[in-house]
Amino acid sequence: MLQVLINGLARGSVYALVALGYTMVYGILGMINFAHGEVFMLGMFGAVFGIGLCTTLFGSHLVLNLVLGLVLAVAFASGWGWANERIAYRKLRGANLLAPLSSAIGLSIVLQNFVMLAVTKGKVDFPHYYSDTLTKTFWTIGSARVTLLQIVMFASTGILCLGLWWLIQKTRMGTALRATAQDRTAAALMGIPVDKTISRTFVLGSALAAVAGMMVGMYQGVLAFDSGYAVGLKAFTAAVLGGIGNIPGAVLGGFVIGLAEDLTSSTLGSDWKQTTGFVILILVLVLRPRGILGERVSDKV
Amino acid sequence: MKLKTSLLLTGFVLLLSAPLLWGRLDPDYSLGTVALGLDLARGLEFFRNLLPAIALGLLFAGLLRFRHRLPRLPRPARLDQLKERSWAIPALIALLWLPGLFLGSKGLSQATFAAQYVLLAVGLNITVGMAGILVLGYSAYFAIGAYVFAVLQQWIWLPWWMALPVGFAASALMGWLVALPSLRLRGDYLAIVTLGFAEALREILRNGGAITGGDKGIVIAVPHRINGILGLTSQQVAWMAAAAVAVLGVAAIDRIYHSRLGRAWVAIREDEVAAGAMGIPTVRMKILAFSLSAGFAGLSGVLYAGFTVFVDPSACTFEESVLVLAMVILGGLGSIPGSIVGAILLFLIPTWLRDWFPQMQDYRLLIFGMILVAVMLTRPQGLLGSNRHKAELEGAPE
Amino acid sequence: MKISTRLSLAATLLALAACQKQEDTIKIGLAGVQTGTDAAIGTAPINGSKLAIEEWNAKGGVLGKRIEAVVRDDEGKPKTANAVAQELVSAGVVAVVGHFNSGCSVPASEIYDQAGIVQVTPASTNPKLTERGFQRTFRACGRDDQQGIVAAGFLRDSLKTEIVAVLNDKTAYGQGISEVFKKTFEGKGGKVPVFEGVASEEKDLRGVIANIVKSGATAVYWGGMFVQGGVLYNQLREAGFKGALVGGDGLFDNEFHKTTQGKADSVFLTFGPDFNSLPSAQGFLKSYRAKYGPEGSYSIYGYDATNALLAAIQKAGTTDGAKVAAALRSQSWKTLAGEIAFDAKGDLKSAGYVMWTAKGGKFVPR
DSSP states (O other): OHHHHHHHHHHHHHHHHHHHHHHHHHHHHSSOOTTHHHHHHHHHHHHHHHHHHHHHHHOOOHHHHHHHHHHHHHHHHHHHHHHHIIIIIGGGTTSOTHHHHHHHHHHHHHHHHHHHHHTOSSOEEOOHHHHHHHHHOEEEETTEEEEHHHHHHHHHHHHHHHHHHHHHHHSHHHHHHHHHHHOHHHHHHTTOOHHHHHHHHHHHHHHHHHHHHHHHHHHHSEEOTTHHHHHHHHHHHHHHHHOTTOHHHHHHHHHHHHHHHHHHHHHHOGGGHHHHHHHHHHHHHHHOTTOSSOOOOOOOO | OOHHHHHHHHHHHHHHHHHHHHEEEEEETTTTEEEEEEOHHHHHHHHHHHHHHHHHHHHHHHHHHTGGGSOOOOOHHHHHHHHHSTTHHHHHHHHHTTHHHHSOHHHHHHHHHHHHHHHHHHHHHIIIIISOOOOSOTHHHHHHHHHHHHHHTTTSOOOHHHHHHHHHHHHHHHHHHHHHHHTTSOHHHHHHHHHHHHHHHHHHHHHOTTTTOGGGOEEOOGGGSOOOOTTOOHHHHHHHHHHHHHHHHHHHHHHHHTSHHHHHHHHHHHOHHHHHHTTOOHHHHHHHHHHHHHHHHHHHHHHHHHHHOEEOGGGGOHHHHHHHHHHHHHHOTTOHHHHHHHHHHHHHHHHHHHHHOGGGGGGHHHHHHHHHHHHHHHOTTTTTOOHHHHHHHHOSOO | OOHHHHHHHHHHHHHHHHOOOOOOEEEEEEEEOOSSTTHHHHHHHHHHHHHHHHHHHHTTOBTTBEEEEEEEEOTTOHHHHHHHHHHHHHTTOSEEEOOSSHHHHHHHHHHHHHHTOEEEESSOOOGGGGSSOOTTEEESSOOHHHHHHHHHHIIIIISOOOEEEEEEOSSHHHHHHHHHHHHHHHHTTOEEEEEEEOOTTOOOOHHHHHHHHHHTOSEEEEESOHHHHHHHHHHHHHTTOOSEEEEOGGGOSHHHHHHTTTOOOSEEEEEOOOGGGSGGGHHHHHHHHHHHSSOOTTHHHHHHHHHHHHHHHHHHTSOOHHHHHHHHHHSOEEETTEEEOBOTTSSBSOOOOEEEEEETTEEEEO
16 A cells, blocks of 8 residues: 555656646646647657767766756757747737647647657667666565655655745746736736746746656656657646646646556556546546636636 | 748757757667767658658648639539529439449548548537537547447447437437536636547547457447448448438538527627527537537447448547547638538548658658648638638737 | 539549559558557568568569569557558458557458458467458467467466466457466466556556555566566566566567666566577578568568468469468468468467577577
8 A cells, every 4th residue: 555655656746747837837828738748758858868968978977967867858848848839839829729729739749749750669768777776776664665766756846846936936037927827918017028938937847847757767767759648638637636827736636646546556457547537637627627726827808 | 920030940949859850879788878879861861751741731831822813613602502402412412422433442442531531520610610619539429429339239230320320329418418517617628628538438448348349449240331232332332321421411510500500609609608698598509519519420430330340449539539620620610611621631631642652651640730730820710711710719919 | 614624624633543553463461560669570570571572573473473562551550450451452462461460450350351362460369360260361370379378387387376467458469368368377276366457558557566566476477568568577676576577479579678678587478489590591581681680570470471371372373362261271381480281260270389588688488
């Protein structure tokens, strides 16, 4: 049982990080960034490519390459996140729901297939040399095991969330973000650079997703071009579950979904693991669309 | 967008895609590390493979730009007059018999699938185009039609033509059930619920084991398939069946559009509050739209099952839903001829491309996604959509 | 546009559409998975088939005509396989060597059988393929029930395992092979406390592994492919599970060793005998490597299946499906893998599966 808890929390931290991206974008733009799951996937690939680049340039230094690889992954994913907004969403800002959503879906398809065609249709292994210390170091608690990686996943989510909270509450950029989310026109009138703020939101979400991506890459050991879709959908469910636009909600939602999945797997068998997320999604939307902690979206005209 | 900005953006995207396109991962399995090498060939091949699609796209865009200089198509007015004649539909159905005679087996197969997609697109247009309800999980109702037929025919005698109304009813019922709790949600939430439902259904189908055959699917028994009769091959019959159902379906939907029901839907789409104030029972109308739309998908599902004699959970994927949605969008929301055109284009062109340029097989989805984004950015009302729709879609200028 | 112009335009288009190139060749369809996760493993038999066809063409073709290979990719998906089957039939192929995945061969065989053409699969192992009384469906490989039986016997008799957890990837192949294993293993007095399926894209198997650890199983049987097999192995070891991992031919790919860093231990799988080390196979391997690069595990199967098929067509003297099928059954055929013969159902009369194991980053016969 404890093992279920541990596994669930580990997955949950990943969902939480990705969910933050969804929730922030929805809070500020009122649209679902369908392509966010692909940005997460790009973060995974960015990490492996980044580590590869470092190894080519510097040789095999474990910590250095890992850290640099993370930086490169974040930069890579953020770049894509920024480009996504700029190209596919900016023009459609005021438009009827159908337009940005279709554009987002199209973008998601483009990104997924691009990686499939550009890199490989099969799988890519995460270089074990760098992940081995994390996956092979573990502690035993009763009959359960916690690996160092799981602790790192949980801890980094915590640290990043705190960092995000500080950013949003205590910095100018955070205030700009909150203001734009609340009322875009008023914020513009107050002199807030709306376009830049929105871009920064995307970058922020993508950076978090990239960190999650690298960790999942190490956690699973293999990546594929379709690794983003499932995580994306579940993370979105998490965001909705916690209350869309609500940042603590997204984190809470992430952990709930992670735990629910592992609980279902443990009780009903893993055949039903994938269904858990969708069932929760439907239940939340039908019974309590506001989410657990309530949503925070600007009043849409 | 200004030219300089576009160029800068393109350059940035090329830069971002560089590592993926031109980099090659060289893993060292003994050490467990990976190095990054340069692989110019792969990157070049990517662009070379895309070339036919890009060329075609530019051609298409050019045609669209300069369509006013092209010879005119028959004016819709005469078409409306023709439609009113009572012999119009039976005549059309009789005419459709002709291609069945001289199209090769492959052409017939393609035509049959195209007809099924036309039915799907026109069906989806009811909710997305007419009533303004975005549906992301349309393939679920298609799958229900197909699976209800496939599952039932294992136990009772149910040839495909008997299964048609059954499929319609089953899907319509499911649409009604899904719509009941969901329609009061915001637009995008509603869309996601439909998607969630479709994905959940797919998982249930995969896990259904004994009843649904799981990932292995169900094969339709020979007597229940669309078989050849009266000297016609099974493919010819399938084509005629699909075409006939499509024609009848389109005619029915067209009739509905021009009735009070259709006008109610348009009113709801344009301003739901005002429509309600005018006395339209908005919720009931929306549920009806949803249900009807689902039913047509079920019809298409039965035809599909009878024709391909095999159903499996891949009938229920998001990819299929998006494809039909794209057909509706490309053709033009709310426009029946638009959906027909969109369905034919988005089905036949990729199929032909695959035949002429086999190396582009893998690029099909990529191009499809790019088309979707491009259409939304440049011409959201689609090919045949009305300007009213364009104004609605683009919303108030920022 | 005037009516007459429109009519002539339409007529021209129709004429073009109906026009088909006439060529005097015998078309053999090669269907299999060439994209997606199984692409690498699935291209091997197709290449083997192509090599066989080239060799026959060099000797004058079959029945005096050149053989044309019509290659189609079914993406490993049943729906695409269906479409591919219909395409091949309408392209006028006289026989098909394919598909690869059982989930594709089974629905496709319906189409081939209806069209009256022979199908020989080099790798589809699901028993259902030949259990429906189709006279023209053959397989040049073993069946899952044989694989499951051999594996169960191995675990029970050789390794003396009592409790095995069984997982599958919910595909036709995976479910088939794991169900047979479970039945046989329990029939021999073993216990299967865990029998679960995971989605074939799932790469985090810790949930089901927790169940496995809890159940006290001392070995795991995996009915699925090598990508997940590798992930399963890694995560099993991470969870502290030290027991054996046993699988079927789906595990047999070098990518498995890449994922497990060449350090896989206590991994066993059922596969055909080691043909690649036979002296008779060396010539084939040399030509194959020269043309297509490193050979895959199924290259020989594709090659042998095609050779047998072409020889049968030659013997039958016609491309008529029923006669070719009868010819295929009429005698045994000399292939690189030895002498093969087809029984009434279309299976190989003897398709000995043997246990292989992972050693030093490779699969070797045990």
